Amino acid sequence: MTKSILLVGVGGQGxxxxxxxxxxxxxxxxxxxxxxxIHGMSQRGGAVSSHVRYGSKVHSPVIERxxxxxxxxxxxxxxxxWLGYLRPGARAVVNSLAIKPVPVLLGNAGYSDKIPxxxxxxxDTTILDAQGEALALGNARALNILLVGAATKIMDxxxxxxxxxxxxxxxxxxxxxxxxxxxxxxxxx
Amino acid sequence: xxxxxxxxxxxxxxGAYEAGVTFASAYPGTPSTEILENVAKYNEIVSEWAPNExxxxxxxxxxxxGGARSLAAMKHVGVNVAADPLFxxxxxxxxxxxxxxxxxxxxxxxxxxxxxxxxYAISAKLPMFEPSDSQECIDMLKTAYDLSxxxxxxxxxxxxxxxxxSKSIITPNERQNVPIKEYKKNIQKYVAVPAIAARxxxxxxxxxxxxxxxTESTPHNRIEPGGRIGVIASGMCYNYAREVxxxxxxxxxxxxxxxxxxxLLAKFAExxxxxxxxxxxxxxxxxxVERLGYKAIGKxxxxxxxxMTADVLRKxxxxxxxxxxxxxxxxxxxxxxxxxxVLCSGxxxxxxxxxxxxxxxxxxxxxxxxxxxxxxxxxxxxxxIVCMGAAFSSGHGTRKALAAAGKSTRVVGVMxxxxxxxxxxxxxxxxLYNNSDTICVILDNRSTxxxxxxxxxxxxxxxxxxAAHEIDIETTCKALGAKHVTTIDPNDLKAVRKxxxxxxxxxxxxxxxxxxxxVLKPMSQEDYNEFGEDLFKTKYKxxxxxxxxxxxxxxxxxxxxxxxxxxxxxxxxxLSCVGCSVCAQICPPKIAAISKEGGS
Numbered sequence: 001m002t003k004s005i006l007l008v009g010v011g012g013q014g015x016x017x018x019x020x021x022x023x024x025x026x027x028x029x030x031x032x033x034x035x036x037x038i039h040g041m042s043q044r045g046g047a048v049s050s051h052v053r054y055g056s057k058v059h060s061p062v063i064e065r066x067x068x069x070x071x072x073x074x075x076x077x078x079x080x081x082w083l084g085y086l087r088p089g090a091r092a093v094v095n096s097l098a099i100k101p102v103p104v105l106l107g108n109a110g111y112s113d114k115i116p117x118x119x120x121x122x123x124d125t126t127i128l129d130a131q132g133e134a135l136a137l138g139n140a141r142a143l144n145i146l147l148v149g150a151a152t153k154i155m156d157x158x159x160x161x162x163x164x165x166x167x168x169x170x171x172x173x174x175x176x177x178x179x180x181x182x183x184x185x186x187x188x189x
Numbered sequence: 190x191x192x193x194x195x196x197x198x199x200x201x202x203x204g205a206y207e208a209g210v211t212f213a214s215a216y217p218g219t220p221s222t223e224i225l226e227n228v229a230k231y232n233e234i235v236s237e238w239a240p241n242e243x244x245x246x247x248x249x250x251x252x253x254x255g256g257a258r259s260l261a262a263m264k265h266v267g268v269n270v271a272a273d274p275l276f277x278x279x280x281x282x283x284x285x286x287x288x289x290x291x292x293x294x295x296x297x298x299x300x301x302x303x304x305x306x307x308x309y310a311i312s313a314k315l316p317m318f319e320p321s322d323s324q325e326c327i328d329m330l331k332t333a334y335d336l337s338x339x340x341x342x343x344x345x346x347x348x349x350x351x352x353x354x355s356k357s358i359i360t361p362n363e364r365q366n367v368p369i370k371e372y373k374k375n376i377q378k379y380v381a382v383p384a385i386a387a388r389x390x391x392x393x394x395x396x397x398x399x400x401x402x403x404t405e406s407t408p409h410n411r412i413e414p415g416g417r418i419g420v421i422a423s424g425m426c427y428n429y430a431r432e433v434x435x436x437x438x439x440x441x442x443x444x445x446x447x448x449x450x451x452x453l454l455a456k457f458a459e460x461x462x463x464x465x466x467x468x469x470x471x472x473x474x475x476x477x478v479e480r481l482g483y484k485a486i487g488k489x490x491x492x493x494x495x496x497m498t499a500d501v502l503r504k505x506x507x508x509x510x511x512x513x514x515x516x517x518x519x520x521x522x523x524x525x526x527x528x529x530x531v532l533c534s535g536x537x538x539x540x541x542x543x544x545x546x547x548x549x550x551x552x553x554x555x556x557x558x559x560x561x562x563x564x565x566x567x568x569x570x571x572x573x574i575v576c577m578g579a580a581f582s583s584g585h586g587t588r589k590a591l592a593a594a595g596k597s598t599r600v601v602g603v604m605x606x607x608x609x610x611x612x613x614x615x616x617x618x619x620x621l622y623n624n625s626d627t628i629c630v631i632l633d634n635r636s637t638x639x640x641x642x643x644x645x646x647x648x649x650x651x652x653x654x655x656a657a658h659e660i661d662i663e664t665t666c667k668a669l670g671a672k673h674v675t676t677i678d679p680n681d682l683k684a685v686r687k688x689x690x691x692x693x694x695x696x697x698x699x700x701x702x703x704x705x706x707x708v709l710k711p712m713s714q715e716d717y718n719e720f721g722e723d724l725f726k727t728k729y730k731x732x733x734x735x736x737x738x739x740x741x742x743x744x745x746x747x748x749x750x751x752x753x754x755x756x757x758x759x760x761x762x763x764l765s766c767v768g769c770s771v772c773a774q775i776c777p778p779k780i781a782a783i784s785k786e787g788g789s
Contacts, residue, residue, distance in 0.1 A: 061357065066515030080525050081528075122518050
């Protein structure tokens, strides 16, 4: 059975590294893995998504609507934007951060404060202050690996040496903080 | 060797390495850009950014004639640019094997059109491969080089965004030792004058007849037995079809798609009751199947546009297959605000578009790059965009038409530095030679920005970021005979205003070069020398007591500026601000609420 993890956020938040850590861990655990991401015009500030799928044999690298088992959202409005991609009963791990899109900055639209309630009422949602937690550990940018830690706990992906995967794939200066963030993420769910 | 998880682009680079490729050239374009970026990591391969796709293919063709296995890579619209050498090189054939990678974009994630480049294989008479995952990218590319040399033909490999930008597992192998063939002069093969080309034309027909046999026997085309429902698919669509039709269908999996295998199709048709054809964009396979007299379900039930992901197929085939879309969670969609791409904080295009947007009675001809975003709120600063390098030439045409109608409306053409070298320089020649007062603006951000900061002939660096000959844009424009060439700092709004006003007063062509680096590009010491050691290291702040909430600064459309919902005062996000100072210049002088942090 193929499982699907959808990572969504805003360009520059580190979704690509998060997806890389996830996929490499899953591959080392012996799964077939595919990953798809869309990038191009939005270098910074646009909506970004990475699709991760794993199982004994994965065909499409793209998660279809209603197909995601877990949503990892780096920003709360992005979580809601992609909620239609979750299957009913799926789990969502959401960073509580709100990043205002340009229509909001320009005053042409509002950023609703009802989003967390909407998420919690429609899906099995865990909202974390991932950025604050990562900052407390020493580096706010580690929020991506903190969220990956939370997601691996939810998906029961325990037989993988995640700390080794992190050690092999981030710059030496950031290994320890990211390992701490990963473990903290697991504690929070 | 240890298995790797690679994108299709990375796998194509790996395949080129393993196939013994010696020369590779490309112009960046999503989703193909990472092919050459990864090829360049192999020191055995001469790797180059070309100024445009035509030049890239011509250089690869020349390398092939010189005896080397060579590769050219480009996005779908780039093949239009390269079509001229492509069609003739099909006649001459190769020395060392040559493969052209065409990266198509069903769904138009980062392109101005959807274009099915499989038709190029038919019209240029080329063999074609369509891999379905990263391992096939490697395997088919290696096969393609052998085929290219055995059948004396360039080969087209058609991939799509989801092949290029999706990762799957591959097993790497050693590089084949392919010596460069000794160059031999052979005018009867390579000199494309009519008398010789007419004889080569017959050779092409003979070649395609032989390839019609190859397509029946290659393992890249195969029947995968299942039930009585038949599915024909190639490329990424094969994976989407597998998701929807499952293991109970019989598949005709096509990896080699010109010419297509008539015999294999006949055998397949005997094994199934119904035939579904799953392909993105045009009915390329469907035309072939129907021409041979088979009934098939394909377009327009399967949409002729967009990506054929599993959810799209389940919906499209509901009446035929009884499929329904997966159940989803419904939610209050009104709470979700669009998040369109925007010019980054500190983008050097911001100051220019802010001033240009104030100009009345003006038509702005845009081009392909991050500055395309100048069309949107809050600037609304572009009237049309045609294709790479069209801003000056199309702007010239518009100006001539408006002049013929007796109108004094001015036309401004806007393009980037990489675009200028790509084809834009020809547009400037057009403006100068055919003399219009079109104002030609080159937004020089010292990089090919939108595709991820590739070097180009104006940056002084090559693909491996080693020092290279730098072609200076201002000198080039002057050498073409442009009399009025002004280079300005686009963050200096007064300078932008002055340059535009002077250009509007002239009845001759004007060139304005805005020179400031892209905030995201890797900076070199030369950048710091030229633009200052504090480049992008300063920040601006709002004095809430001085701010009168007039919202003037918001018109810069900067993602770092917003209004505090409680106080109604403007705030600048100090994490993302990089100190371009545009908002501070817009703040009315009497208010002067925005100033440099730590400054006076």
